[in-house]
Amino acid sequence: MAKSARQSSGTPATIHDQKLERGNGGELHQIAEGDTPVLTTAQGVPVADDQNTLKIGERGPSLIEDFHFREKIFHFDHERIPERVVHARGYGAHGYFETYESLAKYTRADIFQRAGEKTPAFVRFSTVAGSEGSADLARDVRGFAVKLYTKEGNWDIVGNNIPVFFIQDAIKFPDIIHSVKPEPDRGFPQAASAHDTFWDFISLTPESMHMIMWVMSDRAIPRSFRFMEGFGVHTFRFLNAKDESTFVKFHWKPKLGLQSVVWNEALKINGADPDFHRRDLWDAIQSGNFPEWELRVQLFDQDFADSFDFDVLDPTKLIPEEVIAPIALGRLVLDRMPDNLFAETEQVAFMTQNVPPGVDFSNDPLLQGRNFSYLDTQIKRLGSTNFTHLPINAPKCPFHHFQQDGHMAMRNPVGRVNYQPNSFGEGPRESAQRGFRSFPEAMDGQKVRLRAASFADHYSQARQFFNSQTAPEQKHIGMALTFELSKVETSVIRERMISHLLNIDEGLAETVADKLGIKELPKPADAAVAPRDDLEPSPALSILANGPDSFAGRKVGVLVSPGADASLLKKLRTAIEKEGATVEVIAPKVGGVEAADGTMIAAKHMIDGGPSVLFDAVALVLSEEGAERLAGEAAARDFVADAFAHCKFIAFTPGAAPLLRKAGVDPKADEGLIGLGDAKAIAGFIESCRKLRLWSRETAVKL
Numbered sequence: 085m086a087k088s089a090r091q092s093s094g095t096p097a098t099i100h101d102q103k104l105e106r107g108n109g110g111e112l113h114q115i116a117e118g119d120t121p122v123l124t125t126a127q128g129v130p131v132a133d134d135q136n137t138l139k140i141g142e143r144g145p146s147l148i149e150d151f152h153f154r155e156k157i158f159h160f161d162h163e164r165i166p167e168r169v170v171h172a173r174g175y176g177a178h179g180y181f182e183t184y185e186s187l188a189k190y191t192r193a194d195i196f197q198r199a200g201e202k203t204p205a206f207v208r209f210s211t212v213a214g215s216e217g218s219a220d221l222a223r224d225v226r227g228f229a230v231k232l233y234t235k236e237g238n239w240d241i242v243g244n245n246i247p248v249f250f251i252q253d254a255i256k257f258p259d260i261i262h263s264v265k266p267e268p269d270r271g272f273p274q275a276a277s278a279h280d281t282f283w284d285f286i287s288l289t290p291e292s293m294h295m296i297m298w299v300m301s302d303r304a305i306p307r308s309f310r311f312m313e314g315f316g317v318h319t320f321r322f323l324n325a326k327d328e329s330t331f332v333k334f335h336w337k338p339k340l341g342l343q344s345v346v347w348n349e350a351l352k353i354n355g356a357d358p359d360f361h362r363r364d365l366w367d368a369i370q371s372g373n374f375p376e377w378e379l380r381v382q383l384f385d386q387d388f389a390d391s392f393d394f395d396v397l398d399p400t401k402l403i404p405e406e407v408i409a410p411i412a413l414g415r416l417v418l419d420r421m422p423d424n425l426f427a428e429t430e431q432v433a434f435m436t437q438n439v440p441p442g443v444d445f446s447n448d449p450l451l452q453g454r455n456f457s458y459l460d461t462q463i464k465r466l467g468s469t470n471f472t473h474l475p476i477n478a479p480k481c482p483f484h485h486f487q488q489d490g491h492m493a494m495r496n497p498v499g500r501v502n503y504q505p506n507s508f509g510e511g512p513r514e515s516a517q518r519g520f521r522s523f524p525e526a527m528d529g530q531k532v533r534l535r536a537a538s539f540a541d542h543y544s545q546a547r548q549f550f551n552s553q554t555a556p557e558q559k560h561i562g563m564a565l566t567f568e569l570s571k572v573e574t575s576v577i578r579e580r581m582i583s584h585l586l587n588i589d590e591g592l593a594e595t596v597a598d599k600l601g602i603k604e605l606p607k608p609a610d611a612a613v614a615p616r617d618d619l620e621p622s623p624a625l626s627i628l629a630n631g632p633d634s635f636a637g638r639k640v641g642v643l644v645s646p647g648a649d650a651s652l653l654k655k656l657r658t659a660i661e662k663e664g665a666t667v668e669v670i671a672p673k674v675g676g677v678e679a680a681d682g683t684m685i686a687a688k689h690m691i692d693g694g695p696s697v698l699f700d701a702v703a704l705v706l707s708e709e710g711a712e713r714l715a716g717e718a719a720a721r722d723f724v725a726d727a728f729a730h731c732k733f734i735a736f737t738p739g740a741a742p743l744l745r746k747a748g749v750d751p752k753a754d755e756g757l758i759g760l761g762d763a764k765a766i767a768g769f770i771e772s773c774r775k776l777r778l779w780s781r782e783t784a785v786k787l
């Protein structure tokens with residue numbers, strides 16, 4: 085007799101906790117029973133067997149008649165779409181923007197009219213250079229793209245975590261990006277700027293020097309998306325109901341303050357957890373600790389623009405917050421992860437030209453070019469002009485237009501009439517009153533390819549940025565430049581960079597040159613405009629000068645051993661959680677350890693998988709015997725040595741001494757090592773942790 089459609093023998097089988105059916109060839113089948121839905125094809129046809137293709141006989145050739153196989157494999161073959169040409173690696177979340185009070189005086193943007201108004205939002209954070217699968221802790225700019233689904237259309241603030249950019253004119257964008265991406269002949273390095281082509285381009289592009297100071301600072305290695313600022317970069321305009329214009333720059337300020345990691349730590353995080361930033365955002369939102377930013381704006385008029393030291397249309401310049409204090413407009417809260425990464429985070433399409441009535445552009449030539457580029461890139465990447473039909477991109481307000489058809493059209497105009505004007509009274513019409521209006525700026529001039537002379541000062545703000553950093557931050561900039569340029573093989577490129585640094589800070593240039601073994605300093609680069617040294621430092625530009633002075637949102641890694649003091653651990657955990665921080669336990673075995681009092685201490689990580697680079701501070705809750713054993717374990721020694729080298733606060737029980745010793749850490753080395761004798765010591769540990777790092781240690785560890 086012929087065998088039935090599904091070739092299962094129907095013999096029951098059990099694998100640990102699973103009851104399955106065994107097929108003819110021993111393969112296992114899970115069968116739909118009870119409320120379990122029946123597997124279907126994409127056409128809705130129920131599937132009998134998803135383990136075997138249709139064949140002639142059990143050992144015969146496969147049949148093209150097998151529509152289920154064909155549909156499944158063809159769909160799989162088409163799963164990938166092109167990754168973003170830049171900002172390919174990213175992670176997004178949903179949330180809302182809440183307006184503090186009406187800003188009608190400056191803008192008619194609907195989102196700013198009513199205090200307490202909540203507007204749905206989607207945010208995607210990203211790195212720029214790396215491909216989709218690259219590691220999170222690359223030294224790179226972070227994208228900070230916000231989509232606000234306002235009642236008068238989607239508004240995208242497509243910004244970065246750095247308020248200036250590498251280039252002044254969009255026509256140079258393909259060049260800067262080509263230079264930083266893997267070199268085309270060899271296909272490496274991935275997600276790294278430390279190579280010849282990038283520094284070649286930069287060294288021949290003086291306008292990028294201000295941005296280079298930022299990218300070599302700790303801003304480019306943030307500890308978390310939650311602890312970084314966002315900036316709209318360009319000067320935009322607000323237009324009020326009378327079409328009066330005010331210039332505006334957008335800043336997102338994180339509620340939990342700024343924090344970055346150190347470079348040696350970043351390198352290790354990339355190995356230990358390449359998804360470090362993703363996981364951090366996921367964990368925070370899933371545990372109800374919703375990250376929050378305040379939207380602040382710098383507002384100024386044409387008179388200020390005319391009198392400011394630099395051209396407000398130049399995206400390589402900023403306006404110090406001490407010169408124009410940002411005012412707070414509202415808060416952005418991220419409270420929900422996407423249901424599906426591809427449908428939402430991958431398919432979200434940001435475009436700088438998405439602005440609602442009441443917001444308008446300036447003539448910044450980078451912004452003008454971006455407004456042109458983003459629609460094109462979305463059509464290419466998402467494959468159809470109908471990408472606006474995807475739920476993540478569709479407005480959440482009513483919308484009506486006559487665009488129709490094309491690939492994957494999901495909504496078309498309804499009825500007979502798909503044009504206007506028409507005689508049938510059907511369909512939408514324009515509104516001079518409610519519609520988007522551009523600022524009627526008077527324009528007159530020759531058609532030229534010309535960079536404005538007012539853009540020519542390339543060094544003064546780079547110098548101001550460097551002078552605004554604290555000593556450890558200045559040191560980090562020097563170390564970053566040294567690292568990056570040490571990977572450059574062409575010596576003239578290194579020397580060219582030193583000649584630029586001489587226009588920014590002589591000490592910095594000398595330090596980097598010394599580390600690179602350049603004995604004779606080159607001449608300073610010819611500057612189009614002499615660098616100024618009269619710009620006041622701007623404390624707002626420093627991360628460390630603006631510390632949160634709170635440990636909320638941070639994470640302590642507690643290393644435990646068998647025989648550890650469970651009640652001390654409990655007190656420590658309570659104190660840390662009261663501060664708004666979290667605890668993760670690391671143990672020799674992932675199953676945890678038996679404490680001195682016989683209770684079990686559960687662990688999240690085993691020692692090899694939970695290095696201290698994943699935590700903001702660490703505690704060693706060890707019995708002496710446990711510490712002796714761990715001292716023989718390289719991962720445990722690294723745990724301690726790295727925490728020390730990365731200037732972290734380290735709390736330890738008296739039993740931890742053998743491990744500290746073997747890790748080369750003197751328990752009395754500095755005030756960042758805190759003995760856990762009693763509850764008071766725990767309070768002291770938490771208080772120290774609020775400073776995040778003991779930077780004074782850095783000179784001792786010579787990082």
Ligand code: HEM
Pocket residue numbers: 167168169170171174208209210226227228229242243244248249253254255257316317318399432433434450453454457458461462465
């Ligand atoms: C101030 C300068 C710039 C900033 C702040 C910026 C920011 C961003 C951000 C945040 C993204 C990622 C959006 C996402 O998460 O989906 C992005 C993507 C992109 N940017 Fe820019 N960008 C800048 C300059 C430019 C310029 C000058 C161009 C071209 C003329 C450009 C072209 C692109 C393209 C093609 C994408 C990929 C878009 C996609 O496929 O989704 N960007 N940019």
